Amino acid sequence: MLTIIDKYILKRYLVTFTVMLLMFIPIGIVIDVSEKVNKMIENHVAFSAIAKYYLDFTIYFANLLFPIFLFLSVIWFTSKLANNTEIIAVLSSGISFTRFMRPYIIGATIVSLFALVMSIFLVPNASAGFKNFRYTYLIGNGISEMRDNTDVFRQTSKDEYIFVSNFQEVSKMAFHFSMEKFENDKLKYKVTADRIKWNPKDSTYTLFNYTKRKIGPFGDIIQSMEKKDTVFNFELEDLTPVVYIAETLNLADLNKFIEKEKSRGSTNINVYLVVLYKKYSIPVSAFILTIIAVAVSSMKRRGGMGVNLAIGILLAFSFVFLDKIFGVLAEKSTAPPLLAVWTPNIVFGILAIYLLRNAKR
Template sequence: MKILDWYILKRYLFTFLMMLLLFIPIAIMVHLAEKIGKIISNDVPFDEVALYLLNFTIYFANLLFPLFLFLSVIFFTSKLANNTEIVAFLSSGVSFGRFLRPYIIGATLVAIMALFLGMYLAPWASTGYNEFRYKYLSSSRDLQDTKNVFRRITDNDYIYVSSFDPKSKRGQNFTLEHLKDNKLEYKIFANSIQYIEEDSIYKLNGYYKRVYDSLGNVTVEEKRSMNVEFTFDVDDLTPVNYIAETKSYGELVDFIDKEKSRGAPNIGRYEVVKLKKWSLPASVFILTIIAVAVSSKKRRGGMGVNLAIGITVAMIYVFFDKIFGVLAAQSDFSPMVAVWFPNLVFGILALYLLQNAKR
């Protein structure tokens, strides 16, 4: 039986590796052909382009990791079925569950790889990939949420700006409220706020401050401009939209807790990224079982029919994953449901197909 395990396991890992080596260079060439005009017009140094393509390779592999695995399992299992090797295995007294064991071992190895990739390597690659993309290839207009920014910066302080420009580090219609024991102690208004990087201070133009004492009396202070030191960093006001992708798992958990305490409006987007670090390895097992169940029978039309079924299932999986991910990122839809619902649906499908394949 060990010979059977090694035979299937080697085919499992080798075909998956070949699938990656086949599709990733194609993806790089297509992507480079699409962006080469902007790269040349911006006079991007060669070493930056090379590093960008390396980051793109890791980013792309992490994005479509389960689908490459799914198609590779269908491909080599269909070849086994067409060569009647599976019939020979099962006819020798091997149960279908026992036949599935090397696939599960292979899925475990790939899932561990996917877990490491998502937790540590992909965040590093995502940083370089996105920084290059926004620096040279696309507009930074949608890089950050810059309208109606409301954040909690400490346990007692809340700030608001109607608009903020990350490039000039300038905001309009700034207010700061300081509370103590749920009572407003003072409130600062300014027509504009400007971050002075050399001195690490903020310049408030049209400064106006109201101070409230315990008796309800109000003291007013008004100045044309005022330099103030705040406890928050200017980048904390409007973090880039892809920031969650650039953090390792531990850093991401701390970042989400910090953003929640500040009342950030886009927590769902960050939660989706965090949960996908766990759902991706789980999907490796689900898609492996589906692939084996679909392709382990010899069919009329040969391998092409199995690949057609596999591509259809893969497209449906991607559709579910993307639709629910966008729902969670841009609405109050539960990130937990959004991330795990596709795996739940396809997990049930995997069990159903597995039972049919055993008959």
């Protein structure tokens, strides 16, 4: 059962965190508007599209930066408690430091559950809207940069491989297409075409300058046609997903997508795994950063709240720096994505234990 002190600290925890979000997000929006307004005017972007973009912007960046906001808010109000000697009064009444931490842990649980729900249900749609708007209106040649359009090689099934030299999103057409079918590790047939076009109305493909070479034990059989309509078990868009596709999928769809990409031999699989693992690692960071923040700011310092905030900002940005470094390391190298994503939590978890022991003393 929560005591009066628990309710007091928990209320300060949640209110300060909320106020911190409400203060900094509008600042971020103002800065973004000042940087992007010329592009929006040049591209004649509708007001409704801009409003939707900034709603997505708010959700996207609130999720991305919530560890910093949480950490700074805990530093802020705990430092005020320490400066007002409220913490000394609580501990002098016989309450242990571990018991004093209980409302903080409850607050961290509420925030982490909220962050987890957001990352699973709200953030994917917000990420899709945010990224689509940026690539459509704000980035030069953005639409052409949304996909890996050149030299696309994919494994579409256990024994089928395709290659296209270039893919055009607007026309749903790819060039220099080839498809190889294997059976018992031996080439069964190969299909080539100068162009392949996706027909969404009937889910078929049109191949231009079509050639099929069937490998036989006594000779090859070659079939050529100027134009051929056929059906394949893939869609051109599946072969060249947008570069940020993983961020736009909910948890169930993301797991399915990763399994499908693994079967296709995707070279971007680590990028998708990083997005998946961060859905769980970021909420856990709420507990670690809360413990560090309380341990750092619970002591009354000669420099006052400013010293605690300086330490807090340094530690918060160190956490974000580590998170970004190991995220890129997992995406661009052979480092295990799971270990890379969780390394900042492990490092700061050890730091949290060390600081908490010193704070208890």
